[in-house]
Amino acid sequence: MSSTRDIDALIAMMAKLPGLGPRSARRAVLHMIRKRALLLTPLADLMQTVAATARECLNCGNVGTSDICDICASEKRANGILCVVEDVADLWAMERSGTFKGRYHVLGGTLSALDQVGPSQLRIPKLIDRVATEGITEVILALNATVDGQTTAHYIADELGGRAALSSLAQGVPIGGELDYLDDGTITAALNARKRL
Amino acid sequence: MSSTRDIDALIAMMAKLPGLGPRSARRAVLHMIRKRALLLTPLADLMQTVAATARECLNCGNVGTSDICDICASEKRANGILCVVEDVADLWAMERSGTFKGRYHVLGGTLSALDQVGPSQLRIPKLIDRVATEGITEVILALNATVDGQTTAHYIADELGGRAALSSLAQGVPIGGELDYLDDGTITAALNARKRL
Known part of the structure; x- marks a missing residue:
């Protein structure tokens, strides 16, 4: 035809x-x-x-329509606090929550021995560089709760040494989540991080 | 942004x-x-x-890139036998099976009292016309096995009177289908139309 x-x-x-x-x-x-x-x-x-x-932001790796993305260029965002995500989709998800007012850094993936992804294939050197030159005092590692995500978080923590306060997203029961449908690891994490009322 | x-x-x-x-x-x-x-x-x-x-074939309603679609224009297809389908997607599904060598007629939907779709909104008058003028001797009603599909099939059968031999697709157990997952109606139909081995 x-x-x-x-x-x-x-x-x-x-x-x-x-x-x-x-x-x-x-x-x-x-x-x-x-x-x-x-x-x-x-x-x-x-x-x-x-x-x-469409192009990648030269600074943070976000996808936009200029060399420096809107978030990096904005004067309304807090300097000194950086949220590290694996992927542009993760950055967009964080933005939809509307809670975080600092700036981002997109790694472009996770370290993976299996897929032969090392630090230089990701935006990790650029992250180290930004922490040193932008006066970053806090880095939030918002990486996925997968093995590769956690490996990457550990590697970044090592590389940054003590140059910025590090944190990761809290683990626990999702809002609206039912215990019966959660995996054992999540329940264990939620139990260990229980909050006093 | x-x-x-x-x-x-x-x-x-x-x-x-x-x-x-x-x-x-x-x-x-x-x-x-x-x-x-x-x-x-x-x-x-x-x-x-x-x-x-892209445009609709003026003859059968198939979607193609010319006023008369490839199937209507082809000299290799059998004249005199017409397969009536609801939708272009159904025509394409029939073509993928590669079994049918006649020509098609796409109704563009089914009769529906609820959605106020009458014969004139569909390509039914054109079908009656084609059966009369193209020397069609057999019409296969390959309509979906839904209430609206079957209503439409009955209406077309009435309209055509005895002007062409009518048939519909066989109902029964799909190839690879497991009895346990089939609905009662399909099992009843398959049992009633059982074949002697």
């Missing part, structure tokens, strides 16, 4: 997106073709724009 | 696609930005092309 090859190619490429498979890609493409003016054309235009303008 | 508004707009629009929500849209957009040259730019180009070229 040579004349439909663009549609087939679009389906094949949509199926490469995380969270979409061949079946959902077909559904999405048919839906877009039906809503051409509302969805397909604006989506193509936006992708074109983002492809041309 | 005014300078990232294109990225936010792209995420919001991706989240409107079926099968994607806000979280998976964010993941997809970050993934595309990381794979800009391999994914984001080609995807934008393909969407542009498809938005400009």
Whole structure:
């Protein structure tokens, strides 16, 4: 079917997106073709724009549309306190909570012996550098509670020595979480860090 | 964050696609930005092309890139036998099986009293017309086994009168299906249509 090859190619490429498979890609493409003016054309235009303008912040690794991201450039954010995350998605999740008013540093992954990811593949040297030059007094390690995440946290703690106060996110029962559905490790952590009422 | 508004707009629009929500849209957009040259730019180009070229076949309702789709235009397909489906996705599913060598007719939905969909909103008049003018001798009603699908099948059967041999897809146990997971209706249908070995 040579004349439909663009549609087939679009389906094949949509199926490469995380969270979409061949079946959902077909559904999405048919839906877009039906809503051409509302969805397909604006989506193509936006992708074109983002492809041309999106870039990594040279300072923290956040994704934005300028060399220095809005958070790094903002004068409203607190200096001296840095939140270290694995990934841009984690930074966005922190921002949605609206609680943290300092600045960020995105590592771009975790150390992993298995995947041969060392400190130089991540933004760890840049982190050490920022702590030294930006007058950082507190570093919050908001890394995922996985083995690789915790290994990376330990490595960063070692590297920073005592140059800044270090903390990590509290572990415990998620808001709205039911004990029956939690794993043993989480319950143990919540029990050990119990708070006096 | 005014300078990232294109990225936010792209995420919001991706989240409107079926099968994607806000979280998976964010993941997809970050993934595309990381794979800009391999994914984001080609995807934008393909969407542009498809938005400009995709159209419904004037004859059968299939989606393609010309006024008469490849299947309707093909000389290799059998004339005289028509497979009626609800949706373009169903047509594509039939084509993937590679079994059917006739031509198709896409209704564009099912009759539905609840949603106020009558015969004229669907491609039913066109179907009656095609059966009369294309010398159709067999019509296969490959409609979904839902209440609306079956209502539509009965309506079409009435409208066509005896002008073509009518059949519907066989109902029974899916290949690889386990009896324990099937609903009672399917088991009843499979039992009633049992085949002598």
